[in-house]
Amino acid sequence: MSLLPDISELLSRARADMRMGLPVVLVGASGAVLAAAAETLGAERLADLRALGAAPVIAITARRAETLKARAYDGDLARVRLPAEADLAWVTALADPEDDLRSPMKGPLQTDRGGAADLHRLAILLAKSARLLPAAVIVPLEDGRKTAADTGLTLIDHADAAPHLLERSLLRPVVHARLPLEVSEAGRLHIYRPDDGSEEHYAIEIGRPDRAQPVLARLHSACFTGDLLGSLKCDCGPQLRAALGQMGEEGAGILLYLNQEGRGIGLANKMRAYSLQDQGFDTVEANHRLGFEDDERDFRLGADLLQSLGFASVRLLTNNPAKIAMMEKNGIAVAERVPLKVGETAHNRAYLATKAAKSGHML
Numbered sequence: 001m002s003l004l005p006d007i008s009e010l011l012s013r014a015r016a017d018m019r020m021g022l023p024v025v026l027v028g029a030s031g032a033v034l035a036a037a038a039e040t041l042g043a044e045r046l047a048d049l050r051a052l053g054a055a056p057v058i059a060i061t062a063r064r065a066e067t068l069k070a071r072a073y074d075g076d077l078a079r080v081r082l083p084a085e086a087d088l089a090w091v092t093a094l095a096d097p098e099d100d101l102r103s104p105m106k107g108p109l110q111t112d113r114g115g116a117a118d119l120h121r122l123a124i125l126l127a128k129s130a131r132l133l134p135a136a137v138i139v140p141l142e143d144g145r146k147t148a149a150d151t152g153l154t155l156i157d158h159a160d161a162a163p164h165l166l167e168r169s170l171l172r173p174v175v176h177a178r179l180p181l182e183v184s185e186a187g188r189l190h191i192y193r194p195d196d197g198s199e200e201h202y203a204i205e206i207g208r209p210d211r212a213q214p215v216l217a218r219l220h221s222a223c224f225t226g227d228l229l230g231s232l233k234c235d236c237g238p239q240l241r242a243a244l245g246q247m248g249e250e251g252a253g254i255l256l257y258l259n260q261e262g263r264g265i266g267l268a269n270k271m272r273a274y275s276l277q278d279q280g281f282d283t284v285e286a287n288h289r290l291g292f293e294d295d296e297r298d299f300r301l302g303a304d305l306l307q308s309l310g311f312a313s314v315r316l317l318t319n320n321p322a323k324i325a326m327m328e329k330n331g332i333a334v335a336e337r338v339p340l341k342v343g344e345t346a347h348n349r350a351y352l353a354t355k356a357a358k359s360g361h362m363l
């Protein structure tokens with residue numbers, strides 16, 4: 001029946017539930033579990049999860065497990081057993097590296113080996129896509145469908161969800177309107193909305209670029225601190241303004257503003273990463289200690305937007321070779337790379353050097 005939510009709508013609901021601290025029911029070939037994001041779980045709900053009787057584990061990524069010296073038998077993730085005496089603060093400390101140095105967790109941590117981890121993997125993916133710390137408390141259930149029916153909690157079937165997890169959602173054009181800008185009076189803002197209830201993305205068109213020629217283009221990732229506040233820790237604000245400025249001078253260009261704050265980990269997690277950087281870790285190490293990969297962005301969205309706007313070829317303003325590779329792989333020809341070097345400060349020199357050394361950015 002079309003009035004019932006489809007799997008993409010259920011996944012969106014599950015993300016919202018996790019952000020609120022509500023558990024979700026996950027079912028699959030290997031059984032059924034209740035999964036709650038470690039970051040938002042309350043003490044009362046943790047007690048309720050324990051009261052179900054089955055032993056809870058906390059699913060964390062292999063990146064986080066490495067910092068905690070926990071064995072990740074599942075390869076990309078570890079299932080850490082929740083000790084009988086562990087309270088909510090213990091769960092928080094496992095998920096959040098903030099106090100790793102000040103008060104290291106007392107090990108050794110016991111992790112599960114053998115058995116399926118597909119539902120644990122799904123829970124971590126959901127937490128990541130909800131822009132929460134990638135850690136989830138998991139409790140096995142006898143009958144997941146019955147629990148969902150009895151409680152009204154969101155039910156996700158792994159088999160239905162799997163095809164959606166690695167695919168990006170279709171971006172639909174919502175509206176576009178004239179937007180005169182300092183750099184060009186011939187500005188136009190296009191709003192795109194994904195089908196799956198996640199963040200909207202924007203395209204700023206300068207002039208009326210010829211669709212038959214490579215367009216001067218910039219894929220900009222949202223950076224609240226740099227774009228709006230003038231943060232000295234990165235080069236995003238100056239890059240944003242320089243890209244728009246060059247498009248204004250040339251009279252044509254397209255800037256995609258992708259809402260993938262913090263290289264796709266969200267602003268709260270980026271601030272956690274900044275706090276770790278103040279403890280001496282670089283930008284890549286900080287992401288890993290939080291349990292993330294170096295870069296969690298999906299640049300395919302940029303290629304989708306360009307195609308939707310009628311472009312097949314770009315002169316790409318970037319220093320990031322990964323962006324060029326992703327464009328080419330997803331049907332957008334990169335006719336030229338246009339370097340974009342602005343905004344180096346005493347505060348971001350080390351950050352820029354790390355990106356060059358570890359992420360292959362061109363200096």
Ligand SMILES: Nc1nc2c(ncn2[C@@H]2O[C@H](COP(=O)(O)OP(=O)(O)OP(=O)(O)O)[C@@H](O)[C@H]2O)c(=O)[nH]1
Pocket residue numbers: 219220221222223224233234235236239260261262263264265270273274283287317318319320323355361
């Ligand atoms: N996780 C994390 N994200 C950061 C940090 N500093 C900046 N960002 C985010 O990084 C994104 C910008 O990416 P950059 O790596 O600076 O540049 P790029 O887009 O990969 O490459 P260019 O096209 O050459 O600018 C924005 O989403 C910022 O919010 C940090 O220390 N940690």
Ligand SMILES: [Zn+2]
Pocket residue numbers: 223225226227234235236237
């Ligand atoms: Zn920035």
